[in-house]
Amino acid sequence: MASWVASVREGLARAGDHEPRFIGARDARRCVSLADAVALVRDGVLWEGTGRVAVPEARRLLLRLSLPGGDPGLAAMAKCCVVPELGVAGYRFVGSIGGEDPVRYVHIVSLEQRRLLATIDEHLTYLLRIAALAVVAAAHTVPVARPTVGMVGAGRLARAVLEGLIEAGAVGKIVVASRQPASRDGLVRTLRDRGFEHAYTARDVRDAAAQADFLVTATTASAPILSSGWVKPGATVYGLGAAAELPEDLLVRAERGPVRLVVSNWRECAERADIRRLIAAGRLGNADVDAELWEIIAGTKPAREHAGEIVCLRAPGSVALDVLLGAWVCARQAMLL
Numbered sequence: 001m002a003s004w005v006a007s008v009r010e011g012l013a014r015a016g017d018h019e020p021r022f023i024g025a026r027d028a029r030r031c032v033s034l035a036d037a038v039a040l041v042r043d044g045v046l047w048e049g050t051g052r053v054a055v056p057e058a059r060r061l062l063l064r065l066s067l068p069g070g071d072p073g074l075a076a077m078a079k080c081c082v083v084p085e086l087g088v089a090g091y092r093f094v095g096s097i098g099g100e101d102p103v104r105y106v107h108i109v110s111l112e113q114r115r116l117l118a119t120i121d122e123h124l125t126y127l128l129r130i131a132a133l134a135v136v137a138a139a140h141t142v143p144v145a146r147p148t149v150g151m152v153g154a155g156r157l158a159r160a161v162l163e164g165l166i167e168a169g170a171v172g173k174i175v176v177a178s179r180q181p182a183s184r185d186g187l188v189r190t191l192r193d194r195g196f197e198h199a200y201t202a203r204d205v206r207d208a209a210a211q212a213d214f215l216v217t218a219t220t221a222s223a224p225i226l227s228s229g230w231v232k233p234g235a236t237v238y239g240l241g242a243a244a245e246l247p248e249d250l251l252v253r254a255e256r257g258p259v260r261l262v263v264s265n266w267r268e269c270a271e272r273a274d275i276r277r278l279i280a281a282g283r284l285g286n287a288d289v290d291a292e293l294w295e296i297i298a299g300t301k302p303a304r305e306h307a308g309e310i311v312c313l314r315a316p317g318s319v320a321l322d323v324l325l326g327a328w329v330c331a332r333q334a335m336l337l
C-alpha cells in the first residue's frame with residue numbers, strides 16, 4: 001500500500017462525520033506540498049495504468065457555445081472517476097470563457113455514504129498537479145540529474161512547472177523561449193528574484209531546444225513551434241499544451257527518427273485535439289506508442305533503449321490525478337476539524 005493511503009482514508013472517514021465542505025483554492029493549496037503532490041501523482045499514474053482507478057470509456061464531456069457576437073466562446077468540461085481503494089468517486093468540472101477558467105472544481109463523494117464530502121476550488125492545486133507530473137516525468141525520462149530545462153512558453157503552466165522543478169532540485173539551468181520578449185524576460189526575472197540564478201532567456205525556440213536535456217512546451221500555439229531536428233540527441237521533449245504544438249515527426253512512427261513516443265495514458269491522449277487529428281487521418285495509433293509513463297515508473301519498460309534516443313512525452317492531465325489530489329485535500333482539511 002502506498003505510504004499516504006492510510007492517512008487519507010482516515011481523513012476521508014473523518015470528513016464523512018461532518019457536513020460537506022467547500023474548500024477554497026488557498027486552503028487547498030496550503031495543505032499539500034510539492035513533495036506530497038509528487039508522491040500522489042507518481043502513484044496516481046501507476047494506479048491509473050494498472051486499473052486501480054476506474055475511468056469511464058468516454059473520458060470527458062465537452063460542451064461549447066459561441067457567445068452572441070462571436071468570440072470569446074463558452075466551454076464546459078466534465079470528467080469523473082472512481083478510486084475504490086479510497087472509497088471515493090470524484091467529479092471534476094471546468095467552465096471557461098474565452099480560454100479563461102472562472103469555474104474549476106473537483107467534488108469528492110463517499111461511495112459508502114453516497115454523498116458529497118467536499119467541493120474543492122482547484123485553481124491553485126491544478127498547477128501543483130501539473131508541476132508534480134513534470135517532476136515525475138523528468139525523474140523517469142531525463143538521464144541527467146540536474147538537467148538544462150528548455151521552456152517554450154512563459155505563462156501559468158510554464159511558471160508552475162519551472163518553480164516545481166526548482167523546488168524539487170531537479171534542474172541545473174533554465175532557458176526560456178516564448179513569443180513576446182516581455183513574457184519570457186518577466187518569467188526569468190521572477191525565477192531569479194526567487195533565488196534561482198541560472199535562469200536565462202533563449203534567443204529563440206531553436207536555441208532553447210539545442211541546449212535542453214528536458215524541453216517542455218507549454219504554449220497556446222495551435223501549430224508546431226519547433227522542429228524535431230532542433231532537439232538535442234538524448235533529450236526528453238515534454239508536450240503540455242492542449243493544441244498541436246509538437247511537430248508530427250516526433251509523434252508518427254513512420255516519420256520519426258530515433259524518437260521514442262511515451263504517453264501518460266493512451267486513452268487520455270487519444271482524445272486530445274493534436275493526437276485525435278492524426279488518429280482520424282490514419283497516421284497514428286496505439287502501436288506508435290513505445291511506452292506509457294506508468295510502465296517506465298514501474299520499471300517494466302525503459303524510457304530509452306539507446307543513449308542518443310529522444311523521448312517525446314505527451315502527458316495531458318487526467319481526472320485520476322486531480323481526484324487523488326482532491327481526496328488528499330479533503331482528508332487533510334477534515335483532520336483539522
Ligand SMILES: NC(=O)c1ccc[n+]([C@@H]2O[C@H](COP(=O)([O-])OP(=O)(O)OC[C@H]3O[C@@H](n4cnc5c(N)ncnc54)[C@H](OP(=O)(O)O)[C@@H]3O)[C@@H](O)[C@H]2O)c1
Pocket residue numbers: 130152153154155156157158177178179180181183184218219220221225240241242243315316317318
Ligand atoms: N497538460 C495539462 O494538464 C494542461 C492543463 C491546463 C492547460 N493546459 C494547456 O497548456 C497550455 C498553456 O496554458 P497556460 O495556462 O500556461 O497559458 P498562458 O498562461 O496563456 O501562456 C501561454 C504561453 O504560450 C506562449 N506562446 C503562445 N504561442 C507561442 C508560440 N508560437 N511560440 C512560443 N510561445 C508561444 C505565450 O507566449 P507569450 O507570452 O510570449 O505570448 C504564453 O507565454 C494551453 O494550451 C492549455 O490549454 C494543459
